[in-house]
Amino acid sequence: MAGLELLSDQGYRVDGRRAGELRKIQARMGVFAQADGSAYIEQGNTKALAVVYGPHEIRGSRARALPDRALVNCQYSSATFSTGERKRRPHGDRKSCEMGLQLRQTFEAAILTQLHPRSQIDIYVQVLQADGGTYAACVNAATLAVMDAGIPMRDFVCACSAGFVDGTALADLSHVEEAAGGPQLALALLPASGQIALLEMDARLHEDHLEPVLEAAARAARDVHTLLDRVVRQHVREASVLLGD
Amino acid sequence: MLKSKTFLKKTRAGGVMKIVREHYLRDDIGCGTTGCAACGGAHEGPALEPQPQDPASSLCPQPHYLLPDTNVLLHQIDVLEDPAIRNVIVLQTVLQEVRSRSAPVYKRIRDVTNNHEKHFYTFTNEHHRETYVEQEQGENANDRNDRAIRVAAKWYNEHLKKMSAENQLQVIFITNDRKNKEKAVEEGIPAFTCEEYVKSLTANPELIDRLACLSEEGNEIESGKVIFSEHLPLSKLQQGIKSGTYLQGTFRASRENYLEATVWVHGDAEEDKEIILQGLGNLNRAIHEDIVAVELLPRSQWVAPSSVVLHDEGQNEDNMEREEERESILKTAVNEKMLKPTGRVVGIIRRNWRPYCGMLSKSDIKESRRHLFTPADKRIPRIRIETRQASTLEGQRIIVAIDGWPRNSRYPNGHFVKNLGDAGDKETETEVLLLEHDVPHQPFSQAVLSFLPKMPWAITEKDMKYREDLRHLCVCSVDPPGCTDIDDALHCRQLENGNLEVGVHIADVSHFIRPGNALDQESARRGTTVYLCEKRIDMVPELLSSNLCSLRCNVDRLAFSCIWEMNHNAEILKTRFTKSAINSKASLTYAEAQMRIDSTTMNDDITTSLRGLNKLAKILKKRRIEKGALTLSSPEVRFHMDSETHDPIDMQTKELRETNSMVEEFMLLANISVAKKIHEEFSEHALLRKHPAPPPSNYEILVKAAKSKNLEIKTDTAKSLADSLDKAESPTFPYLNTLLRILATRCMMQAVYFCSGMDNDFHHYGLASPIYTHFTSPIRRYADVIVHRLLAVAIGADSTYPELTDKHKLADLCKNLNFRHKMAQYAQRASVAFHTQLFFKSKGIVSEEAYILFVRKNAIVVLIPKYGLEGTVFFEEKDRPKPRLVYDDEIPSLKIEDTVFHIFDKVKVRIMLDSSNLQHQKIRMSLVEPQIPGISTDISDMDINEPERKKKKLQK
């Protein structure tokens, strides 16, 4: 009869979070020995895996090589079991291509590509389970993987989504909240400088409301940064113990 | 800081498709007690009092909070709303169950929670670390929720003990479920049934009557024998509907016969849309408007709709033999062709009960506490209630809610909700007609009022950001006398280039009502201001309707202006919309404005402006009529009220002046201009208003009526209708044209709001405009508020919000607005009817000239021009021999004895008030002229005090 109440009068969301709160984030770096860099992240029930190869020589046609910087190649795919209904094609569909393109834009802005001219960096991201905010999880996983590969970056790239319900901006939308059909926004941020690497919006929202929603997403992205930073430091500590330092 | 770190994560899995949802548990949810040290004390919104001064309960003398379960909240909301009940904890579990089971109760409980004086607190127990419970193996959802509620109750008691040991604050669990209560007591939670608790409130004995009487399932009174067959469970009904064994439809009880009803089957099939049900057993406890499942009976048992009038009267309880006897009367021999698909109710899909207005029929047994209640709506069965105040309630209008209808009971059980006052009393009857027409008229809640601007209010610099300052313009308003909610004001001035600038300035209501807040939701729900004869039920709080939004003279007000540049031939050269600030120079009545226009001596700015407007309006009107706009007529009645007693002392039809039509003309123009603009900008979600052309068959009666007076009415287009109506004049019968226009009005369809993306026929037939909307009355119509918002977004003066551009939401809104407008009209008519009764009650019996509007098989419908009053003269009466009646459908005409009646014949009728039935008083009309022996009345044989002139109960 009545649809889901996304935000209760008491200010709680369907899963018990308050408007600006993130879902639980867990992440690990260096999960694949074969790759140059890799990372796994869980944001709530959204799970993503990223692997990075490079920088290495251009594969395929040499004509693609850029004289002044590295080529960033991103591929996105999602596991067939990642969503409630099984998908037919795991990659190569329009949505995957689009996502790959967005990731590429994001990381071209963050990686110091001019340090590796005429070479190529491959970032492969796979979503194992999708429960909202897949773009953000991919970016966050890829950031960790790029760092794991030791590729120099301007800064972390931290991403988070945000929506707008009953005049309130909600951070880090879950699948239920995304499915309700309100406006949603995805933001990738370089937290130190506050620069925006990517901003995407897929519904109408008046400019007056854009600011609070953007603000919520940015705040959430900064919270993500705090967490990722902790993960990286922990990883470095563990690695140095292994090296017997 | 990230709070997510302290969360425990649990996942819920279920369904065929695996759904995993996160569920966070928190430890920062407060208990709601003001000043609780353990919870940090700070609570937003209403909270529980630390020292509740509750009504003295003999069961629990110490201070306590109440914690009701879902069923108590659902069924005993009338008790919970009582001011005596305060400090109640509403669990999230309970609230969610209520939300999915009953939207009206959910709304009521939210209103109560928002009322700070009630101290209701919603505890988010499902996300509290210590009160969350997981569904166990083999436990169903209901049992889990019951357990969750008990766990929360237990937690509260322990928490409060920790907080302060000495004041012995307790949480009392209220449940009507016996098993649940036993379990609670075992677990050490103080628990009572709602009845036990309410009865223990010795200081508030009146609350007992408001208790819903619910017989526990499987615990029906053993003595009563089963009268009705069982209702099948919902799962079986759904199966049956899918397989075609049962049909789903809306149950519509008959007004005339309590043993008969029809079911409108939902669905696309054109045939057999209506199923007849006859006899109490087949009606099987369904109540008007319920959604039911019916089973068709075999053809051999089909019946014809009976023409018998049968009302459920008499005092006897549960006497089924008499019912059977009465039912047999229905089954008289009938023509084979008249038989209709007949069925019986096998189950209820959804109840659509509401509180009903009506009167108590006191039990004959003197000491009895059980009485029957007769609803004002004849389609609702009588309801048995228990009350100790029967003698006080007799002769009063009261409200009763239905609680249930057990299988062994002849009548549904219910409980007393509210006493409205003496029947026949003006206030009471007004309340009744508002309730019966579902007009929301409660005072605005605290939550709604909290969104009003703070006084003293003034225009700030921020307000002026997207606004033009038009305070220098000579703007004035023209309205009926006594109007306090002034929506619109006008101006007209000559520009330097010789053209005219005309402005329509509309109250900027959307500046004050922001999307989505409680004020907005309440206005959207009300949909319209309802005008009764001497009362106005506002759509928005008075501070807005009569003050801040009302464009009164000599104060600064915010407006939304539509400004045209026109030439002297009233052709629009430029149209411009802007939010503005204005300062009206005069609030005039139609008469005052007319006087200024006609005056030869006045030449001030206001008067010049009015003359300019009037001149243009005449050209506009002429042009509009040339295009085929209809000028129809419906007699509008107005009462002159006695200023002290507020009783109607005179009744007359409204007088129309030139200035009425002047204002109207510019409002139409503004509405059309705005409609074009918003449709241009939002092709998919503009809120528009259309008026469909009536199907040709609607006009039959009008064409026939005109023909009988040797006039021709053409109805192929609106234009030809308008032209032929103009030509339809009779030199000997000047009133004929008005009568024809009244008839034409009756042929029309209802104009409706719609969303442009959901329809492709926009035409407004009556106004002969390809597009139309409502922009000019945002104080009293919610549609205009939405149109203002759309227009504001279109010109960049305000921001949009997601719901505004969602065409499905907009379509839902239109549905509600159309419903509210229809109900408002009905309520208004009912109010006029009631005041007409009051008027004739004081006036006594009068005879007046009347014209016949319609001819029926056994009656004529007449219009009395002097009062604008319409009524029916019946020719068959109980105590008189039946006259010879010959009805001819072709002309149409009705021959009574030797006198023939046609439409538009002039007659003389006697008008009097029939108050034999206190609940249904009515105006009776009888024929005086022409004289028909045995039919028309003489003054001598009239007796006002004639007892019981009831409608014939049984006609064979």
Ligand SMILES: [Zn+2]
């Ligand atoms: Zn507490």
